[in-house]
Amino acid sequence: xxxxxxxxxxxxxxxxxxxxxxxxxxxxxxxxxxxxxxxxxxxxxxxxxxxxxxxxxxxxxxxxxxxxxxxxxxxxxxxxxxxxxxxxxxxxxxxxxxxxxxxxxxxxxxxxxxxxxxxxxxxxxxxxxxxxxxxxxxxxxxxxxxxxxxxxxxxxxxxxxxxxxxxxxxxxxxxxxxxxxxxxxxxxxxxxxxxxxxxxxxxxxxxxxxxxxxxxxxxxxxxxxxxxxxxxxxxxxxxxxxxxxxxxxxxxxxxxxxxxxxxxxxxxxxxxxxxxxxxxxxxxxxxxxxxxxxxxxxxxxxxxxxxxxxxxxxxxxxxxxxxxxxxxxxxxxxxxxxxxxxxxxxxxxxxxxxxxxxxxxxxxxxxxxxxxxxxxxxxxxxxxxxxxxxxxxxxxxxxxxxxxxxxxx
Amino acid sequence: xxxxxxxxxxxxxxxxxxxxxxxxxxxxxxxxxxxxxxxxxxxxxxxxxxxxxxxxxxxxxxxxxxxxxxxxxxxxxxxxxxxxxxxxxxxxxxxxxxxxxxxxxxxxxxxxxxxxxxxxxxxxxxxxxxxxxxxxxxxxxxxxxxxxxxxxxxxxxxxxxxxxxxxxxxxxxxxxxxxxxxxxxxxxxxxxxxxxxxxxxxxxxxxxxxxxxxxxxxxxxxxxxxxxxxxxxxxxxxxxxxxxxxxxxxxxxxxxxxxxxxxxxxxxxxxxxxxxxxxxxxxxxxxxxxxxxxxxxxxxxxxxxxxxxxxxxxxxxxxxxxxxxxxxxxxxxxxxxxxxxxxxxxxxxxxxxxxxxxxxxxxxxxxxxxxxxxx
Numbered sequence: 001x002x003x004x005x006x007x008x009x010x011x012x013x014x015x016x017x018x019x020x021x022x023x024x025x026x027x028x029x030x031x032x033x034x035x036x037x038x039x040x041x042x043x044x045x046x047x048x049x050x051x052x053x054x055x056x057x058x059x060x061x062x063x064x065x066x067x068x069x070x071x072x073x074x075x076x077x078x079x080x081x082x083x084x085x086x087x088x089x090x091x092x093x094x095x096x097x098x099x100x101x102x103x104x105x106x107x108x109x110x111x112x113x114x115x116x117x118x119x120x121x122x123x124x125x126x127x128x129x130x131x132x133x134x135x136x137x138x139x140x141x142x143x144x145x146x147x148x149x150x151x152x153x154x155x156x157x158x159x160x161x162x163x164x165x166x167x168x169x170x171x172x173x174x175x176x177x178x179x180x181x182x183x184x185x186x187x188x189x190x191x192x193x194x195x196x197x198x199x200x201x202x203x204x205x206x207x208x209x210x211x212x213x214x215x216x217x218x219x220x221x222x223x224x225x226x227x228x229x230x231x232x233x234x235x236x237x238x239x240x241x242x243x244x245x246x247x248x249x250x251x252x253x254x255x256x257x258x259x260x261x262x263x264x265x266x267x268x269x270x271x272x273x274x275x276x277x278x279x280x281x282x283x284x285x286x287x288x289x290x291x292x293x294x295x296x297x298x299x300x301x302x303x304x305x306x307x308x309x310x311x312x313x314x315x316x317x318x319x320x321x322x323x324x325x326x327x328x329x330x331x332x333x334x335x336x337x338x339x340x341x342x343x344x345x346x347x348x349x350x351x352x353x354x355x356x357x358x359x360x361x362x363x364x365x366x367x368x369x370x371x372x373x374x375x376x377x378x379x380x381x382x383x384x385x386x387x388x389x390x391x392x393x394x395x396x397x398x399x400x401x402x403x404x405x406x407x408x409x
Numbered sequence: 410x411x412x413x414x415x416x417x418x419x420x421x422x423x424x425x426x427x428x429x430x431x432x433x434x435x436x437x438x439x440x441x442x443x444x445x446x447x448x449x450x451x452x453x454x455x456x457x458x459x460x461x462x463x464x465x466x467x468x469x470x471x472x473x474x475x476x477x478x479x480x481x482x483x484x485x486x487x488x489x490x491x492x493x494x495x496x497x498x499x500x501x502x503x504x505x506x507x508x509x510x511x512x513x514x515x516x517x518x519x520x521x522x523x524x525x526x527x528x529x530x531x532x533x534x535x536x537x538x539x540x541x542x543x544x545x546x547x548x549x550x551x552x553x554x555x556x557x558x559x560x561x562x563x564x565x566x567x568x569x570x571x572x573x574x575x576x577x578x579x580x581x582x583x584x585x586x587x588x589x590x591x592x593x594x595x596x597x598x599x600x601x602x603x604x605x606x607x608x609x610x611x612x613x614x615x616x617x618x619x620x621x622x623x624x625x626x627x628x629x630x631x632x633x634x635x636x637x638x639x640x641x642x643x644x645x646x647x648x649x650x651x652x653x654x655x656x657x658x659x660x661x662x663x664x665x666x667x668x669x670x671x672x673x674x675x676x677x678x679x680x681x682x683x684x685x686x687x688x689x690x691x692x693x694x695x696x697x698x699x700x701x702x703x704x705x706x707x708x709x710x711x712x713x714x715x716x717x718x719x720x721x722x723x724x725x726x727x728x729x730x731x732x733x734x735x736x737x738x739x740x741x742x743x744x745x746x747x748x749x750x751x752x753x754x755x756x757x758x759x760x761x762x763x764x765x766x767x768x769x770x771x772x773x774x775x776x777x778x779x780x781x782x783x784x
Contacts, residue, residue: 011540129649132520134665161581185665188576189647195578366578374584 003095010394033098037163038109038154040147041124043116044083049124051083051090052148053102054110056162077162081148087127104133108166108350110140110184111203112149117240117247122191125245129188130176138184139170142240142247144204153233165286169236177260177269178253179236191245193301194382195365199259202250202328211311243359251349258349261342262362263311264292273338277324284317285338290399297368303389306364314338314400324401336399341397414616419550420624422557423693427604428632429560430690432603433683434512436601437639438658443597448583451595452640456633460600462752465631466605467622469759470612472766478609478755479704485762494758495705498610501750502698503722504743506691510534510726513687520660520680531726533684535689539719541692542699543712548612549696551690560686563679564635567659568642570666575645580725599752600744601636605629606751609759610697613704658681695719 040052055078055317084090086264095101110128112121128134156165179201190198222282239251239259251259260266266289272282290311298305316334318326324330353359364385372378415423441448473481476497483491514530522530584591608625615621636736641679643658646665698718699711708714729736 014536014540136661185647189649190651366576369578370581372582374582374587377588378582 005022012104013222027155032279033103034064034098035106036102036104037106037166038111038151039087039104039107039128040081040111040113040180041087041116041121042045042113042147043119045085047081049085049087049090049116050081050146051087051094052151054079054151054154054162055098055102055221056106061332074123077154078149079151087124091259093376104131105135106163107138108163109170110367111150112140112200113147113148113150114142114144114240114247117142117242117308120245122245123248124186129184132371134184136188137183139166140182140184140187140200141203142200144202144250149271150203150206150234169234173236173256173257173266175264175269176253177257179238179256180260180265186380187366190361190363191247191362192354193365194379195243195360196223197359197361197368197384198242198294199359199361200240200242203234203236205209205255206233206235219283224320239361241353241355241357241359241361248357248359251352255349257357258342258346259362260324261287261289261312261346262293262295262308262350264289271338273334273341275318276333276337282318283334285314287315287398290397295362295367297364297365297371300391301369302386303391304364304368304383304386305391305393306350306367308346308350308395309343310394310396311400312342312396314398315402316400325400328347330401331402335398338400339396339398342398343394346396347392350390350394354388354390356394358385360384362388415614416549416616416664417524417612417620417624419547419554420611420615421628422554423550424604424607424624424628425631425635426557426560426689427607427693428634429557430509430686431601431604432564432639433560433686434509435658435661437636437643440595440598440601440640441644443586443598444591445464445585446580446582446644447591448644449580449593449637450583450585450638451591453599454592454595455599455602456629456637457600458596459605459629459633462621463605463625465606466488466608466756466759467625469732469756469763470608470621473612473765477611477613478758479701480613482758485758485765491706493651493679495701497750499698499705501743501747502694502701503718503725503737505747506538506694506698506722507725508727508740508743509687509691509694510722511729514726515685515730516660517680517684522720523710526635528723528727531723534610535719535723537688538692539715542696542715546693546696547576547701549689549692553693556682556685556689559682561635562750563682564659565641567577567666567679568663571646571662572651574647574665575642575643579645579648597748600748601758602629602700603631603747603751604632606747606755607697610700610754613646614700645699649682658776 034057036053037056038054040054041053044050044052051217057076057078080094082090082097083091083092091102112124129136143149150295154162154165156162156169159165159168165247173179173181180199181199182198187198187200190196229256237253237256240247241249241251255268257269260269266287268286268288270284271287272284275281275283290313293311294307294309298307314335325334339393350362353361364387368381368383369378372381416516416630437448438449444451449697470476473484476484482494487770509529514527514534517530518525518527541552603624605628608621611624615624645660659682660676663679666675695718699715702708702714702718703711730740
């Protein structure tokens with residue numbers, strides 16, 4: 001009995017020592033770190049990398065002149081920019097400059113300037129994904145302006161915390177379809193994949209001079225071109241389209257809606273379709289996905305023939321004395337007008353990705369791959385190179401049920 | 410008072426946890442790297458091969474009721490053969506512990522203990538294994554019985570956490586890097602089920618009334634299921650997942666875990682379960698090594714050997730850490746040695762012993778008949 005007791009005491013002492021000692025060793029407190037909420041990458045004029053980090057701080061709010069602590073749950077931010085040879089050396093420089101050690105575990109967005117993206121961003125994406133601290137679900141934004149300007153203009157008016165602002169502002173893609181929230185991991189995966197190409201959120205700073213007055217409908221614009229006036233000047237709108245790791249173009253908000261329809265990422269969106277009752281005018285429909293889009297790939301004379309069947313449900317949002325949702329005939333008219341319009345827009349979008357950019361951002365390659373027996377045969381087919389020769393057969397099956405609350409004015 | 414021998418469920422838990430740990434230690438990644446998109450097909454194939462293997466060795470072990478490979482080697486070649494077989498297996502088990510220790514602690518250090526000397530991290534595991542082995546295999550098995558459900562539930566949750574990013578088309582092209590890589594060179598992937606090698610030592614560790622074949626088949630079923638599931642899920646998720654470092658693969662998966670704004674950043678919880686699971690694995694393997702040592706050298710107590718082996722393994726692990734290139738070659742060589750012994754040498758030894766037993770029994774029958782004729 002005594003022997004067992006002795007053993008238990010020894011075990012207890014050992015356990016206590018083990019846990020207590022490891023707890024103290026190299027432990028760092030929350031106040032010792034500077035929590036980065038966003039990383040920006042630019043190409044400086046001297047062709048050097050310019051790293052900008054946005055750090056959440058309590059800053060001036062803390063009273064009594066106590067040392068301010070950093071937290072991602074903070075409204076005020078501090079932006080630090082450094083010219084460096086690589087991301088990690090830049091972070092080291094910033095660590096040396098500021099009083100705390102930067103911590104990337106709360107980073108919400110990675111902003112890369114358009115200028116840098118046109119030169120290729122593989123090395124930066126690889127490096128960031130190799131970082132243990134950085135969460136791989138942080139969003140990738142391609143900024144039409146410099147990343148530093150983009151981050152400097154982040155002034156959330158409806159959110160208290162900066163980190164939450166990034167989270168919520170990118171969630172809007174779910175109910176607008178005007179852009180698509182893509183994480184660092186997804187971007188990287190697409191970059192490495194042989195059956196699709198990567199894409200990212202297109203962002204910009206809204207300015208009056210940048211407004212596009214030629215656009216017929218708002219969603220024909222890309223980021224920064226929308227005529228919006230408010231204190232939130234950041235605009236995430238459209239898609240940045242890549243070929244491998246190189247930015248090759250921009251897609252509008254309408255293209256983004258077409259994209260989410262094809263890739264089954266459509267939750268809901270509002271689309272303006274030509275009004276069949278009054279020429280030159282539009283009806284707004286609330287579109288949701290009825291069932292998953294069906295895609296298939298076959299080959300005609302070595303050129304891919306891609307069939308896309310989209311199934312949508314629609315509800316009329318617009319209402320005036322000319323628009324009626326009360327009879328089968330009028331619903332059919334709206335349905336056929338909308339179907340034709342969506343079909344055209346989706347076709348235009350697909351041909352744009354194929355002929356103009358040769359970038360399979362919809363990932364049709366994953367449907368083509370099942371035609372091959374081995375990876376060698378698949379690689380020999382050079383899907384991503386051959387995508388430009390693709391032809392599309394788009395079918396839209398739209399079911400317009402009724403108006404939202406009223407059937408006629 | 411409990412029997413010091415292992416019961417059916419305890420044995421199944423031990424065998425299954427050993428093979429589940431191979432998933433934590435990155436084996437599905439190796440399968441996917443070597444076969445490509447046909448990894449799921451290759452997994453089914455190696456499970457089928459392992460099934461044949463289990464049926465054969467349990468049949469061969471049946472003829473030596475309650476005897477393990479050490480007893481059988483003594484029967485076949487006397488004490489010298491037992492010494493040789495015993496020594497080789499002790500070295501193999503020590504090498505397994507060494508490699509687990511090296512790989513897993515490197516991962517832990519990279520993730521959480523960046524500034525701590527690796528020897529501290531290694532000490533956690535070695536001390537735990539040493540203390541647990543003072544109490545024998547039965548308590549280890551009982552703790553394993555508790556850890557096993559935790560590890561498996563955690564694994565299932567983790568594997569399905571990126572389900573929204575699954576792409577079923579990643580299972581094609583169906584033959585991946587080719588038929589040869591899938592079915593001929595891919596046979597080597599049976600290493601993922603090399604935990605079945607522990608079966609050779611089980612007969613003397615188990616209760617006499619337990620059915621070895623049933624246990625082996627059940628364990629193969631559980632571990633085969635988890636191996637297939639993990640290969641299948643990892644194949645469906647992001648393409649870059651196979652480029653991860655050492656045992657980082659599952660950790661990278663934990664980083665994808667996010668359910669709304671409430672559940673995210675719970676990777677530490679998984680790492681805790683893995684630590685428990687790896688400690689159970691190391692302790693079990695260690696107890697097998699000590700069991701062989703005790704039996705081969707006819708030792709009465711193994712406490713001093715326990716500390717001695719622990720120190721040797723710790724020293725070797727630290728040394729291996731300092732020689733990265735040698736470490737990689739060592740891992741590669743050990744893998745082949747384990748394959749050779751588990752799937753070739755040990756079954757061959759069993760087969761020859763069976764033939765010898767049959768010949769001697771037929772000879773004794775013949776001599777009885779001759780004696781009868783003489784009378």
